[in-house]
Amino acid sequence: MPGDVSSYLQKNGFVEMATSKKQSTGQDMLYFGAKTVNNLPLLLEIAHPLEGDDKGICVTYKIPVPPLKPLFEDSLKALF
Numbered sequence: 001m002p003g004d005v006s007s008y009l010q011k012n013g014f015v016e017m018a019t020s021k022k023q024s025t026g027q028d029m030l031y032f033g034a035k036t037v038n039n040l041p042l043l044l045e046i047a048h049p050l051e052g053d054d055k056g057i058c059v060t061y062k063i064p065v066p067p068l069k070p071l072f073e074d075s076l077k078a079l080f
Helices: 003-011 066-079
Strands: 015-021 028-035 041-048 058-062
Touching: 003 015, 003 028, 003 041, 058 066
Parallel strands: none
Antiparallel strands: 015 028, 028 041, 041 058
């Protein structure tokens, strides 16, 4: 896992909740969580490597309020 990803997220309010290895693909999976200022949860699943690319990651996220999606995407792009 690119170390920068984990450190960027932790420096910006995300907490690493769990790690595992995906049996079917062999990818390392990291799970992060945070809350917005009005207490809405933000959850991320990060898979590495992405289709054989050692520097590639796949970010899957869940947010409870759909209008937050573009804001959350923009903030993640700025972090990475």
